[in-house]
Amino acid sequence: MNYQVTTALIIGAGSGLSASIARLFAAEGMTIALAPRQVDKLSTLSEEIGAASFICDASKPDEVNELFNQVEQKLGVPTVVVYNPSLRIPGALIELDPIEVAKSLEITAYGGFLVAQAAAKQMLKLGSGAIFFTGASASVKGYPRSAPFAMGKFALRGLAQSIARELAPQNIHVAHFVIDGVIRSATRLEPPDKPDSFLDPDAIAQTYLNILRQPRSAWTYEVELRPWVEKF
Amino acid sequence: MNYQVTTALIIGAGSGLSASIARLFAAEGMTIALAPRQVDKLSTLSEEIGAASFICDASKPDEVNELFNQVEQKLGVPTVVVYNPSLRIPGALIELDPIEVAKSLEITAYGGFLVAQAAAKQMLKLGSGAIFFTGASASVKGYPRSAPFAMGKFALRGLAQSIARELAPQNIHVAHFVIDGVIRSATRLEPPDKPDSFLDPDAIAQTYLNILRQPRSAWTYEVELRPWVEKF
Amino acid sequence: MNYQVTTALIIGAGSGLSASIARLFAAEGMTIALAPRQVDKLSTLSEEIGAASFICDASKPDEVNELFNQVEQKLGVPTVVVYNPSLRIPGALIELDPIEVAKSLEITAYGGFLVAQAAAKQMLKLGSGAIFFTGASASVKGYPRSAPFAMGKFALRGLAQSIARELAPQNIHVAHFVIDGVIRSATRLEPPDKPDSFLDPDAIAQTYLNILRQPRSAWTYEVELRPWVEKF
Amino acid sequence: MNYQVTTALIIGAGSGLSASIARLFAAEGMTIALAPRQVDKLSTLSEEIGAASFICDASKPDEVNELFNQVEQKLGVPTVVVYNPSLRIPGALIELDPIEVAKSLEITAYGGFLVAQAAAKQMLKLGSGAIFFTGASASVKGYPRSAPFAMGKFALRGLAQSIARELAPQNIHVAHFVIDGVIRSATRLEPPDKPDSFLDPDAIAQTYLNILRQPRSAWTYEVELRPWVEKF
Numbered sequence: 001m002n003y004q005v006t007t008a009l010i011i012g013a014g015s016g017l018s019a020s021i022a023r024l025f026a027a028e029g030m031t032i033a034l035a036p037r038q039v040d041k042l043s044t045l046s047e048e049i050g051a052a053s054f055i056c057d058a059s060k061p062d063e064v065n066e067l068f069n070q071v072e073q074k075l076g077v078p079t080v081v082v083y084n085p086s087l088r089i090p091g092a093l094i095e096l097d098p099i100e101v102a103k104s105l106e107i108t109a110y111g112g113f114l115v116a117q118a119a120a121k122q123m124l125k126l127g128s129g130a131i132f133f134t135g136a137s138a139s140v141k142g143y144p145r146s147a148p149f150a151m152g153k154f155a156l157r158g159l160a161q162s163i164a165r166e167l168a169p170q171n172i173h174v175a176h177f178v179i180d181g182v183i184r185s186a187t188r189l190e191p192p193d194k195p196d197s198f199l200d201p202d203a204i205a206q207t208y209l210n211i212l213r214q215p216r217s218a219w220t221y222e223v224e225l226r227p228w229v230e231k232f
Numbered sequence: 233m234n235y236q237v238t239t240a241l242i243i244g245a246g247s248g249l250s251a252s253i254a255r256l257f258a259a260e261g262m263t264i265a266l267a268p269r270q271v272d273k274l275s276t277l278s279e280e281i282g283a284a285s286f287i288c289d290a291s292k293p294d295e296v297n298e299l300f301n302q303v304e305q306k307l308g309v310p311t312v313v314v315y316n317p318s319l320r321i322p323g324a325l326i327e328l329d330p331i332e333v334a335k336s337l338e339i340t341a342y343g344g345f346l347v348a349q350a351a352a353k354q355m356l357k358l359g360s361g362a363i364f365f366t367g368a369s370a371s372v373k374g375y376p377r378s379a380p381f382a383m384g385k386f387a388l389r390g391l392a393q394s395i396a397r398e399l400a401p402q403n404i405h406v407a408h409f410v411i412d413g414v415i416r417s418a419t420r421l422e423p424p425d426k427p428d429s430f431l432d433p434d435a436i437a438q439t440y441l442n443i444l445r446q447p448r449s450a451w452t453y454e455v456e457l458r459p460w461v462e463k464f
Numbered sequence: 465m466n467y468q469v470t471t472a473l474i475i476g477a478g479s480g481l482s483a484s485i486a487r488l489f490a491a492e493g494m495t496i497a498l499a500p501r502q503v504d505k506l507s508t509l510s511e512e513i514g515a516a517s518f519i520c521d522a523s524k525p526d527e528v529n530e531l532f533n534q535v536e537q538k539l540g541v542p543t544v545v546v547y548n549p550s551l552r553i554p555g556a557l558i559e560l561d562p563i564e565v566a567k568s569l570e571i572t573a574y575g576g577f578l579v580a581q582a583a584a585k586q587m588l589k590l591g592s593g594a595i596f597f598t599g600a601s602a603s604v605k606g607y608p609r610s611a612p613f614a615m616g617k618f619a620l621r622g623l624a625q626s627i628a629r630e631l632a633p634q635n636i637h638v639a640h641f642v643i644d645g646v647i648r649s650a651t652r653l654e655p656p657d658k659p660d661s662f663l664d665p666d667a668i669a670q671t672y673l674n675i676l677r678q679p680r681s682a683w684t685y686e687v688e689l690r691p692w693v694e695k696f
Numbered sequence: 697m698n699y700q701v702t703t704a705l706i707i708g709a710g711s712g713l714s715a716s717i718a719r720l721f722a723a724e725g726m727t728i729a730l731a732p733r734q735v736d737k738l739s740t741l742s743e744e745i746g747a748a749s750f751i752c753d754a755s756k757p758d759e760v761n762e763l764f765n766q767v768e769q770k771l772g773v774p775t776v777v778v779y780n781p782s783l784r785i786p787g788a789l790i791e792l793d794p795i796e797v798a799k800s801l802e803i804t805a806y807g808g809f810l811v812a813q814a815a816a817k818q819m820l821k822l823g824s825g826a827i828f829f830t831g832a833s834a835s836v837k838g839y840p841r842s843a844p845f846a847m848g849k850f851a852l853r854g855l856a857q858s859i860a861r862e863l864a865p866q867n868i869h870v871a872h873f874v875i876d877g878v879i880r881s882a883t884r885l886e887p888p889d890k891p892d893s894f895l896d897p898d899a900i901a902q903t904y905l906n907i908l909r910q911p912r913s914a915w916t917y918e919v920e921l922r923p924w925v926e927k928f
Contacts, residue, residue: 061330061331092398093348093349093352093395093398093399094349094352094353094356096349098293098345098346098349099293101342101345102342105337105341105342105387109337109383109387110333110334110337113330113333113379113380113383114330116325116379117325117326117328117330120325120326121326124326138390141393142389142390142391142392142393142394142395142396142397143394143397144394144395144397144398145394145398146394147345147348147390147391147394147395147398148345150390150391150393150394151341151345151387151388151390151391151394152387152390153390154386154387154389154390154391155337155341155383155384155386155387155390156383157374157386158370158374158379158382158383158384158385158386158387159374159379159382159383160374161373161374161382162374162375162376162377162378162379162382162383163325163374163376163379164374165374165375165376165927165928166324166325166376166377166379167325168924168925169924169925171924173924184913196911196912196913197913198913199913199914200911200913200914203910203911203913203914204914206910207906207910207914207916210903210906214899214902214903214921215892215896215899216892216923216924217880217892217893217894217895217896217899217923217924218895218896218899218900218903218921218922218923219921219922219923219924220903220919220920220921221920221922221928222919222920223916223918223919223920224916224917224918224919225910225914225915225916226914226915226917227912227913227914227915228864228865228867228869228912228913228915229864229865231861232861232917397695397696400692400693401692401693403692405692416681428679428680428681429681430681431681431682432679432681432682435678435679435681435682436682438678439674439678439682439684442671442674446667446670446671446689447660447664447667448660448691448692449648449660449661449662449663449664449667449691449692450663450664450667450668450671450689450690450691451689451690451691451692452671452687452688452689453688453690453696454687454688455684455686455687455688456684456685456686456687457678457682457683457684458682458683458685459680459681459682459683460632460633460635460637460680460681460683461632461633463629464629464685525794525795556862557812557813557816557858557859557862557863558813558816558817558820560813562757562809562810562813563757565806565809566806569801569805569806569851573801573847573851574797574798574801577794577797577843577844577847578794580789580843581789581790581792581794584789584790585790588790602854605857606853606854606855606856606857606858606859606860606861607858607861608858608859608861608862609858609862610858611809611812611854611855611858611859611862612809614854614855614857614858615805615809615851615852615854615855615858616851616854617854618850618851618853618854618855619801619805619847619848619850619851619854620847621838621850622834622838622843622846622847622848622849622850622851623838623843623846623847624838625837625838625846626789626838626839626840626841626842626843626846626847627789627838627840627843628838629838629839629840630788630789630840630841630843631789
């Protein structure tokens with residue numbers, strides 16, 4: 001990148017992917033701000049990497065604005081913001097609870113808008129920045145019995161594409177990551193006879209870092225990542 | 233199609249496209265139900281084609297359920313439902329009003345979910361039906377300064393794709409129409425030196441009818457329509 | 465369409481789809497020219513619908529030019545040309561015969577270019593026309609153990625997209641049909657317990673006709689067709 | 697990656713991008729084999745990085761097989777092969793020379809097949825490897841007055857997608873790079889008032905290296921790269 005990344009703000013920091021990104025970015029010398037929905041999920045990680053923690057429901061405009069204000073005051077304008085939250089509500093169309101579906105859209109997509117807007121406001125003043133969105137296979141293919149996740153992830157991709165076109169010429173790097181497969185975690189390990197069939201979150205994080213480091217003459221807007229044996 | 237279409241329910245019936253679809257479907261002998269947000273938009277059309285009119289804010293679960301109950305009681309289960317509503321909020325990302333953006337998503341995408349769910353509940357009992365969604369160029373390309381519309385139309389396409397995969401094997405034909413260009417209306421005519429450069433809503437309606445008539449051995453899930461001189 | 469279609473030229477006329485298109489277009493009053501690779505495949509059909517038959521290897525520039533010359537002399541400029549030929553060479557990448565792969569590309573894609581060029585030369589003089597390409601699921605998804613077909617069908621779609629953008633503003637309607645599934649034929653019928661699970665070629669032909677009839681204010685460039693129970 | 701890359705074979709090594717990839721991969725300790733169509737283009741580069749040079753017309757089966765035999769004998773099985781050649785024939789559809797179009801397809805797409813096949817034969821014996829294809833914006837969008845390039849680059853993407861699905865589960869990493877924009881060179885520099893508006897080939901090469909290094913639990917099949925100010 002053509003700017004110094006000093007502060008990384010990771011939204012939806014309760015997942016293993018968020019933890020891997022946080023650790024890797026911290027190891028690169030960045031100051032890390034974590035913003036999970038519930039702070040207790042992250043106390044160990046925060047201590048480990050010396051991160052600042054904030055509680056934020058990213059689907060609430062006021063909470064998002066308050067988060068960015070606090071981060072700016074304590075750590076300065078975040079130079080990269082990663083949006084990870086999503087809420088998957090599986091089920092047959094006719095059995096879905098409309099209230100749950102609305103919540104799924106709010107967390108998966110609308111929160112992405114709120115965070116992107118707050119980030120852009122600060123970054124445009126600074127003259128640079130990066131906004132990364134974590135997508136899924138559902139971002140590009142609507143699977144049956146999974147309408148809410150398809151809606152949310154498609155919407156998030158529409159947001160990313162629109163603001164990539166809008167903000168890139170203003171020196172803000174917007175990227176969308178299509179994560180296709182199961183992410184490995186302590187409680188979700190691939191079968192021993194199928195090595196590397198789940199995505200290693202550290203490997204995903206490395207690609208986030210590589211794309212963050214791209215000079216602006218060759219920016220990636222979209223990249224996909226999947227295990228070698230994943231069907232697609 | 234392999235069933236008799238007797239009742240067509242058109243949601244978001246305030247637009248010129250809705251009127252063209254209603255007229256054409258009526259001329260084919262279907263009973264028409266119109267469900268605009270405000271009923272006064274349609275009194276003339278309703279009289280003209282003998283349609284039943286209902287008021288419905290399609291982004292409200294209760295109003296959608298009430299609408300489908302009333303249509304079923306008065307006209308029988310609708311055998312084709314067309315979802316047209318959308319709310320476009322243009323503007324630079326940082327200038328958008330979050331409340332307006334939420335409203336845009338509700339009308340453009342969430343209402344599509346509510347209508348599809350209510351339609352599917354009735355159609356699955358009947359064993360057949362068709363659910364059509366009106367998309368836009370924004371359904372497949374996120375334009376700058378138009379993030380909310382990109383989000384809403386991408387989400388609607390994700391919904392359509394997901395439920396096409398889910399419902400087609402249950403004999404319900406789901407189709408998504410990518411309308412790319414300006415639709416001609418009385419108040420929005422193309423320049424005289426650029427004939428046919430806006431989409432004729434009657435021509436669009438004809439394609440809706442053609443796809444409705446497809447036998448299930450060769451169903452279209454997605455089709456695009458644009459004027460001959462439209463850039464894409 | 466905004467012109468009278470009088471002559472339809474169908475390339476690769478040995479398939480069941482070609483026969484269905486020929487019959488339907490003839491029933492609509494069009495004069496039909498059939499151009500299979502080997503004429504004996506079609507003698508019965510030609511008689512049945514009073515079609516003119518030509519032999520043409522569409523992957524040979526000279527033969528294609530000669531074909532269009534003859535059609536123009538005998539029947540006038542074809543107002544719609546349909547390109548159906550393809551050659552599928554399945555197999556693992558490392559087992560494919562490079563000569564066969566080259567032939568597959570020539571028939572599936574290069575012939576499409578030759579035909580489109582010859583058609584455009586005549587149609588641009590006339591000021592109107594339509595060029596239709598038959599694609600497959602392989603046009604948009606590269607399946608394993610099917611590299612040559614993916615190459616050929618992707619290439620044909622690239623051609624169609626390029627010349628749709630180039631020729632549409634010159635009043636020539638270019639359309640690409642994504643046929644996703646098995647086409648039913650006398651020797652290839654779906655299982656009795658899976659009705660309509662293969663594409664009826666007459667149903668496909670009807671969609672070709674419907675798109676041919678579109679006025680230019682609302683032209684389809686791409687449409688997909690698949691059986692109701694087809695996975696996608 | 698989960699294997700040691702020792703030898704990189706770069707096909708179509710006459711371009712600035714090839715030179716950048718060669719230099720970067722050499723700096724990482726790899727042995728480099730360059731295979732341009734004409735060897736004199738590369739004598740300086742070969743000396744500079746200690747690369748082995750081969751002459752190869754990649755659209756000829758015999759020359760491709762001979763190339764891979766020689767590389768294997770002299771340097772061992774190449775663990776990464778990069779396919780860069782393309783031939784762009786711009787022009788209106790009706791003005792194109794069919795012989796030139798055929799040549800364009802051979803160099804842009806058919807050569808990619810030949811190289812991939814030869815590479816796969818060697819890599820499958822070894823049990824690992826990487827095959828990278830350089831695409832363009834024309835890989836995903838068919839531009840007017842550029843039918844041959846659209847055909848060739850679409851076909852190359854179809855190939856890449858097919859064999860990615862086929863070979864990835866056999867531990868061969870296939871990736872397709874969508875390069876969208878003008879690549880900077882000594883003779884083609886961006887305007888001084890539009891800094892970084894052309895792609896820096898060294899920056900592109902860095903992304904090739906990053907993707908080569910991915911562990912197989914998180915492989916990229918497709919990635920796009922474009923300058924910050926490029927329209928898309």
